[in-house]
Amino acid sequence: MAVWALGINHTTAPLDLRGRFAFALDQIAPTLHGLRASLAGGSRHPQVETAILSTCNRTEIYCAAPTAAPEHTLRWLAQSGGVSAELLHAHSYHLENGLAARHAFRVASGLDSMVLGEAQILGQMKNAVRAAEGAGALGSTLNQLFQRSFAVAKEVRSSTDIGAHSISMAAAAVRLAGQLFEDLSQIRVLFVGAGEMIELCATHFAARNPRQIAIANRTLERGEKLATRLGGSVMRLADLPEHLHEFDAVVSCTASQLPIIGLGAIERAIRRRRHRPMFMVDLAVPRDIEPEVKQLGDVYLYTVDDLAGVVQTAQASRQAAVAQAEAIIDAGVQSFLHWLDLRQPAGQGAAVVPLIQQLNRQTDAWRAAEIARAKKLLARGEDIDTVLEALSRGLTQKMLHGSLAELRSGDAAAREQTAQTIERLFLRAHGKGAL
Incomplete structure (x- = not known):
């Protein structure tokens, strides 16, 4: 059985290209069905196993079949994102067997993340596995790969200091806001969305006791739960343009496929604020805020890629932990390859x-x-x-x-x-x- 991974991430592809290949959880099942149908149709891969991991920093496809088909997978992914196969190839990576396993183990352990050692990616990978299981796309080989990834990540987390003192995206956003505003307790903060990342960011900002916290969400019920916990208010997403000028800081992260905060809305808000500065963080992939907003003189807009420099600052002191983690991963890879080798089909050694x-x-x-x-x-x-x-x-x-x-x-x-x-x-x- 061959295993391969194809992906793009924050080190290989710009934000806007990553945005073309971002899949919400409810899109995973139909996307996997389309991928499996494409690989199985008239080809040598009728029993292909597939899974898709999609986050703000990466989109990765994992497959297992009697023979590898990375080129077919790349062409399918390029078509789904509306770009040429040549362009995607220039910004992607494909790995097979041991290298694919090593990559999966490093991703699960937080070694391939923008924030070294961050734990959020492990939960995202588990969600991806559950989605693949629900779609009937996960067979014994990929299930074994991911279960071993989780076990390796747990050992890395418990046996090393890889996650110690790591700076999260949420903490980086607060740090940047503190560079613009002298006293964060005097600012009004608006959070757009109510998902896991927004909840994390809102919790970090709330620790600074800002003057006001508000949640804007498509559904009021979920927004109200977060607002209640943080002692804030809630508004409908549709009412956002009329209230933007009231806030000094805006942090947005939704699953929208198109920007929900446009240049015109920000220009009107700045005029009503009499050009007092506005701090904005767009953590969404694809973008929630039109990129042209960054050109406005009184707006300080940061994307997930802009935060990269901030989150790297504490990594040098953890190099010893990285070496320990890599040793654990090496052992995990060898164990998985041995498991895979025992299941070789006829004609490739003893089954x-x-x-x-x-x-x-x-x-x-x-x-x-x-x-x-x-x-x-x-x-x-x-x-x-x-x-x-x-x-x-x-x-x-x-x-x-x-x-x-x-x-x-x-x-x-x-x-x-x-x-x-x-x-x-x-x-x-x-x-x-x-x-």
């Missing part, structure tokens, strides 16, 4: 797992037959020691029958080879005094 399964079925059948025979003897009143002796003799004879038959057949060279194999399998432990 060990099917053989093990067949041996287990055969020995279970022998055991069941001997137990049934023993029960009949006991029911007839046979002595229990006699029954146990017959049971053990029957099992050993069944287990040794094939080996003994091989020893008696074939030419001398074949018998010698069989003898060596039998000695290695059955007599090695006794020769060392084991048991």
Whole structure:
């Protein structure tokens, strides 16, 4: 079975290109169905397994099939984002087997994140796995890959200091706001959206006790829950343009596919504010705020990519933890490759797992037959020691029958080879005094 990963992230692709390939959770299932249909249609990949991880910093496709098809996957992804395959190829990466596993383990452990050691990506990866399971796209190979990713991430988190003192995107936003405003307790802050990232940012800002906190969301119910917890107010997203001028800081992160805060709305807000500065953070991919807003003189707009420099500042002191984490990941990769190797299809070496399964079925059948025979003897009143002796003799004879038959057949060279194999399998432990 081949495993491959295709992706773009914050180090390989600009924000606007990443925005073309951002999938909300409710889009994952139909997208996976389309990908699987494309890979299976008239090709060698009728049993392909797929999963998609999509966050503000990355979109990655993980696949497993008898043979790898990264080029087909790239063409499909390019078409879904409305760009040429050549453009996507220039900004993407594709990894196979061990390298794909290593990448998945590093992503889950927070080593490939903009914020080194951040834990949010692990939850996002688990959501991606649940979505793939719900879509019926996750088979045994990818399930094993991701479960091992989670186990490695847990070990990295518990055994190293990789997450110690990391600066989150939310903390970086607060730090930048503090550089613009002398006293954050005097500002009014508006949060657009009510998802996990907004909740995290709002919690960080709330710790500074701003003058006002407001939540603007498409549905009032979810916005009200967050506003109540933070002691803030709530408004409908449709009312946002009329209230923008009231806020000194705006942090936005929604799942909208198009900008919801336009240049014209910000220009009107700035005029009504008499050109007092406005701090804005757009954490959404695709963008929530039109990029032209950044050209306005009284607006300080930051995107997820703009925050990169801030979140890198505390990373140098954690290089020892990174080395420890990489060692844990190396061991995880070798373990996964061994698991994968045991499941090689015919023609690529011994298919060990099917053989093990067949041996287990055969020995279970022998055991069941001997137990049934023993029960009949006991029911007839046979002595229990006699029954146990017959049971053990029957099992050993069944287990040794094939080996003994091989020893008696074939030419001398074949018998010698069989003898060596039998000695290695059955007599090695006794020769060392084991048991």
